Structure formats: structure tokens, C-alpha cells
Amino acid sequence: MSTDSSPTLAHRLENAVVGTLYRVLRALPEPLALALGWGLGWFIGSVLRIRRSTVERNLAMAFPERDAKWRKRVAARVLPHIARESVMLLRLGGMSAEELHRRTEVDGLEAMVEATRTGQGVIIVTGHLGNWEIAGGAVAVRGLPLDVVAKIQKNPLVEERIRRMREALGMQVIHRHQAPREVLRSLRKGRAVALVADQDARSSGIFVDFFGVPASTARGPGLFAARTGSPVFLAVPERLPGLRGRYRVTFEPMDLPMHPDRDEFVEAFTRRYMSQLEAAIRRIPEQYFWVHRRWKTSPPPSISHSSPNG
Numbered sequence: 001m002s003t004d005s006s007p008t009l010a011h012r013l014e015n016a017v018v019g020t021l022y023r024v025l026r027a028l029p030e031p032l033a034l035a036l037g038w039g040l041g042w043f044i045g046s047v048l049r050i051r052r053s054t055v056e057r058n059l060a061m062a063f064p065e066r067d068a069k070w071r072k073r074v075a076a077r078v079l080p081h082i083a084r085e086s087v088m089l090l091r092l093g094g095m096s097a098e099e100l101h102r103r104t105e106v107d108g109l110e111a112m113v114e115a116t117r118t119g120q121g122v123i124i125v126t127g128h129l130g131n132w133e134i135a136g137g138a139v140a141v142r143g144l145p146l147d148v149v150a151k152i153q154k155n156p157l158v159e160e161r162i163r164r165m166r167e168a169l170g171m172q173v174i175h176r177h178q179a180p181r182e183v184l185r186s187l188r189k190g191r192a193v194a195l196v197a198d199q200d201a202r203s204s205g206i207f208v209d210f211f212g213v214p215a216s217t218a219r220g221p222g223l224f225a226a227r228t229g230s231p232v233f234l235a236v237p238e239r240l241p242g243l244r245g246r247y248r249v250t251f252e253p254m255d256l257p258m259h260p261d262r263d264e265f266v267e268a269f270t271r272r273y274m275s276q277l278e279a280a281i282r283r284i285p286e287q288y289f290w291v292h293r294r295w296k297t298s299p300p301p302s303i304s305h306s307s308p309n310g
Helices: 009-027 030-047 052-062 068-092 097-103 109-116 132-140 156-168 176-188 220-228 262-283
Strands: 104-107 122-126 146-150 171-175 192-196 206-210 213-217 232-239 247-253
Touching: 009 068, 009 156, 030 052, 030 068, 052 068, 068 132, 097 104, 097 132, 104 132, 109 122, 109 232, 109 247, 122 132, 122 220, 122 262, 132 146, 132 156, 132 171, 132 192, 132 232, 132 247, 146 156, 146 176, 156 171, 171 176, 176 192, 176 220, 192 220, 206 262, 213 262, 220 262, 232 262
Parallel strands: 104 247, 122 192, 122 232, 146 171, 146 192
Antiparallel strands: 206 213, 232 247
């Protein structure tokens, strides 16, 4: 078991629901299962309007130059995308490595494999874009030794289910509270380590511009890069058009010279990370996780912008 918590009755009921959904969605033809997910997402976002105001507010902050009609069209697709990809994740639990390989295209893998041969390991950063879980699986099934940093689920039974799914595809899991030690250990072994660090980091983060608005962002990826000198790549996962789940993952090198001042390097690294991620999101805005209050934490008075979501 991945956590020390003993499962409660509520945990067992939740896990039973997840297991039932998994079996039902695996039994349905894939186009139908994904269409049901899309339709449910549309109902949640456009009829019940759950999180819709957050999505619209975020899009207004990120794309002030676009008209209201464009933003409304993108907003209407955000929840359907999330629900569809949630269905795909449930189906992923029964997918073989060979099947995932067939469903995914990977650009830039050779450069990462070459980088691992230096013995420094490779740091992969990404965002809540496309289907980030499938992105990790896409490189793991192609033979890259990959560890993923993840938050422990509150339900230990669901946590165990997710862990088995990841490990079946060749990914090893580092829980977030173990990251400071285990990430460094993995990099020293020459492994690749993936981090998703694009959400609000509260008071512990560093403020850098994201779509032109200061956003509290985790320092961790920059600190790992500073301590190890490992090559860094941004992963850009993208859902491809079609009735079935097909994906492209592009790995972009983040070439940034080291700086003798660690704090300055971490700030420059974090700015580059958010800048490259922003460029990717601009290409496929409807596939980003706009339901998150990215600008929730207000910057200090010395930074000119204020929080849009406070």
C-alpha cells in the first residue's frame, strides 16, 4: 500500500465506484466511452456551469486580446476535454504497453535518451496540458527509465490503483513529500524525473509572469536543475483529433546557462519554464486545466499586477 492510512468505509465505497466505472468504460466501445465523457463534461461546464466562472476569468486574464466570442468558445470545450481525458485515464488501467505505444507519437525522445547517457539524469517539466499521465507512459513504454513526482491521493485504495497503473506502464512514483531526497537520488542514477509544477504555489513560490500576469510558481524544478546540472526538457502533451485516444508528446530542450547565484538561476529557470509552457498552451488552449485558480496567490506590492482570482 502506498500510504500508511487505513482505508475507511468511505474510501472503500469510492474505490468501488472507481472500479465499477473502470469496468463499464472498458467494456464500452472506445468512441462511445469518450463521447459520453465529452457529453458529461459539456453538461457539467455548460449546463451546471461548475467551475465555469473560474475558466472564463482565467481565459480573460490570459487572452485579453481575444474577443469574448473566442473565449466563450474555448471555455465551452475545457470541461468536455477534462472529462474525456478522465475517461481515457480509467481505460488506461487496462492498456498494454504495446497499445499505448501505438496510440502515441513522441518527438524529441532521442535527445533525452542521449542526455541520460551523460549519467546526470534528465529533468522533465510539464503542465496540466493535454493528457499529462499518458505523456509519461508514452516515454516509459519506449524504454526511458522514468520516475514521476506525484501527490498522494487521500484515498489509499485509489492511490494503490493509480500506482499499479503507472508501474504497469514502466513509471516509478516519487511521492511529493519524498521529492527533495528521492529526485536527487534518481537523477544520480541517470534516470529521467518528471514534474508537473504549473499550479499556484502559494506563499512558498516564486512570482514569474504567466500570460503576462505574476503567478506564484514552485521553485522545486529550478532547484533540482541548479543542484544537479541535469539537462531539462519541457514535455508538451497534445490530444490529437479523432474518435479514439491518440496523442503526440513533444520534448523541447530548455537550454539555460548555469549561474553562480543559485537564486538568480532558479528565477531565470522558472521564467523560462512558464514562458515555454505558455507558448504551448497558446497553440491548444482548450486542452489546458483552466479550472485551477492559477493566480490565486497575490504577489507582493513590489510586483505591479494583482491577483485576478483573489
